[in-house]
Amino acid sequence: MTDPLGPLLDLPGIAEAVQSVRETVDAVHRHPTNRRGWPTTAAEASVRAARSSAYMDGGDPEIPAEGDVTDPVLAGALRVAEAIGPLLPVWQRAPLQALARLHLLAAADLVDASDDDRLGRPRPARGVSGRLDLLANLVTGATAAPGPVLAAVVHGELLTLAPFGLADGVVARAAARLTMIATGLDPKGLTVPEVAYLRRPERYRTAATAFASGQPDGVREWVLLCCEAVEIGAKEATSIAESVGA
Numbered sequence: 734m735t736d737p738l739g740p741l742l743d744l745p746g747i748a749e750a751v752q753s754v755r756e757t758v759d760a761v762h763r764h765p766t767n768r769r770g771w772p773t774t775a776a777e778a779s780v781r782a783a784r785s786s787a788y789m790d791g792g793d794p795e796i797p798a799e800g801d802v803t804d805p806v807l808a809g810a811l812r813v814a815e816a817i818g819p820l821l822p823v824w825q826r827a828p829l830q831a832l833a834r835l836h837l838l839a840a841a842d843l844v845d846a847s848d849d850d851r852l853g854r855p856r857p858a859r860g861v862s863g864r865l866d867l868l869a870n871l872v873t874g875a876t877a878a879p880g881p882v883l884a885a886v887v888h889g890e891l892l893t894l895a896p897f898g899l900a901d902g903v904v905a906r907a908a909a910r911l912t913m914i915a916t917g918l919d920p921k922g923l924t925v926p927e928v929a930y931l932r933r934p935e936r937y938r939t940a941a942t943a944f945a946s947g948q949p950d951g952v953r954e955w956v957l958l959c960c961e962a963v964e965i966g967a968k969e970a971t972s973i974a975e976s977v978g979a
Contacts, residue, residue: 738871738878738886744953747882750960754881757967758919764971766978771921774973778925781969782910783807783814785927789934790902805842809900812838813907817914817922824911828872829865832896835907839900855896864894872912880918884909885959889944889952906930913963923973926959926966 742748761767767774784794784807792806802808813835824831833853844851855861868890876883891905906927913919930937940958943951 736876736878738876738882740949741878741882741886741952741956744949744956747953747956747960750957751879751881754960754963755879755918757964758924761923761967761970761974762919762921764974764978766974767921767923767970770974770977771923774970774977775922777973777977778923778970779814779817780811781925781973782906782927783810785925785931786810786813786903786906789906789927789931789937790900806900806903808842809839810903812841813903817907817911821911821914824872824908825915826873828869828908831911832865832891832904832908835904836897836900839903839907840897843899851897851899853897856898861894861896864890865896872915880913880916881960881963882956883916884912884918884963885956887912888959889941889955892941893945909959919963923970924963924966925969925973926962928969929962929965932965 742751762771780796784796787804787807787810788794790806790810792810793804794807796802796807796811802811816834816838820831820834823834837853840852841849855865868887871878871883872887878886888905888909891901891908895901897904909926910922913924914922936958940955944955945951
């Protein structure tokens, strides 16, 4: 059978970007601090990812020194970050269930109690369910595309679909993170590509719109942006490791 994502590897610069990402992330995992102390660095990376993702969706990224997080977007992003590890096996076998759980966690404080039946349920808009099924098939083995490409497609497709109509950005970036871990690209979750997206919000939005067009040049632009973000996120991971190991 033809790999649905196979043609993406023939787009100019994609194969080279994938190789560069792999080498950069592998170097992070070989950092002396990450050989044994990776649970600490991964936890810090997870918090930074959540704060960045929340800020991109209009949340307050500051975590109070004392007391509970009151910003609903940040609270949801932090709950999602805590759930990444436990959700990994669910993502690998039943990604739609994992997406429903991610949305419930991300949007729990964004809906009224009378409207909480929206949590975890995709919008009934035409085409949403079918495209989610196709995405789930990709995640569960319908493609042999390398991790950077699959993560970019998962991320871009969820941003395009906005399947829940609320907290979709946080969910999309978390799903990309799960994909990076599940494919073995970043198995310990050390990198923080969310920081790169936060630093270049206009380019992020423009590239996401280009991906949504479905045109080869637009998809290429998005995949390359995501690869670049992972490399920047790897630099963030290195700084985390060096601060922990100091």
